[in-house]
Amino acid sequence: MINRINPIFRSVLCGASAAFLVTIVSGCSRGRPSEKPPIHVNPNMDIQEKVTVQSANPFFADNSSMRTPVAGTVSRGNLREDTVYYEGKDENGELVRSLPVEVNYKLLLRGQERFDIYCAVCHGPAGEGNGIVTQRGMLPPPTYHDDRMREKSDGHIFDVITNGTGNMKSYKHQVSVADRWAIVAYVRALQRSQHAGYEDLSDIEKARLK
Template sequence: MRPAAFLLFALALAGCRGNKSEEPPVHVFGDMDWQPKYQWGEASPFFEDGRAMRPIVDGTVPVGHLDEDDAYYRGKDAKGEFIGRAPLEVDEKVVRRGQERFNIYCAPCHDMSGSGRGMVVQRGFPPPVELSSDRVRTMPDGQIFDTISHGVRNMPSYRKQIPVADRWAIVTWVRVLGKSQHASIDDVPADKRSAIEPEGDAQ
């Protein structure tokens, strides 16, 4: 039998899985299984700080996450000022997404109307700002985005939980909530106004 054929035959036998056995499997090449290595969090005398895991080099950027667009990723312009309007095209899909994400992440404190009387607040948590207040309505969109991203006072950061696009979608819904509490008949499309029941006429 030629050496090459014999080697293939031996490998085939080593890879066979017949009846169950209490014996450990055959390792033809075991060097990758038993190589010396450090596990996560282990110490190492090789490095001065004693850690086997090395910190990320300053300035390291994951592939696809350069995030150069300050307006989109940070809500600020080139001068570091908050941008006035969300840097994305706002359509019904974005608004509905914002409503959905708001109801998941924000309503527990702000409630679904944005009044700041969510279930968490009703159980003793300090009430947040009312989202239809003049204070919020006059904020730039970038500032609302920044608040969602980094938190403020009792509000935690949602930067890790909510993707950038969803944060901007929530900003659009916050604008809807603010507008809804200060709307007039002129804000309603003309063909829809007849469906509105004047205040005081409800039975």
């Protein structure tokens, strides 16, 4: 009769009863505590020699399994050779005068959105240095609307966001490189909005003034 049972089912059945027997014999059935470790019926690759993160490893002089990457190692997609774009600095290490990306309406909108999220709390929505935190006791940051700040390079603003300055912390982990340039463009737009001249008016507005 047993021969008539599907062979796959039969081997499963045999395996299961063998495992059951092992369990009984080794005495680790329910309610029978044992000092011995449980029997591992199918070890597969569960137990193997390997190094795990932060484990000790006497193979290396510093006894650690963690290795420092070889100097000059670059992870894929992180070459960042273009220092103008990634650091706001030219080949001589000087901060760039103007931003290396095309300024268009979309970039300004993105910059406005990011500025309002990350900068306005301190710098104020128009960059006057009167953000909400200054009403709660924080020293106000400088306004963007004086000659000193107007004369700063785009690279300087990018660098301040990236590395911070004085009392302002770095925002490089919160704001991506692309978004930093968008914010730089928006800060420039804010400055111009508070310092517009006749030449900034549209033809219609100029005509209205006549």
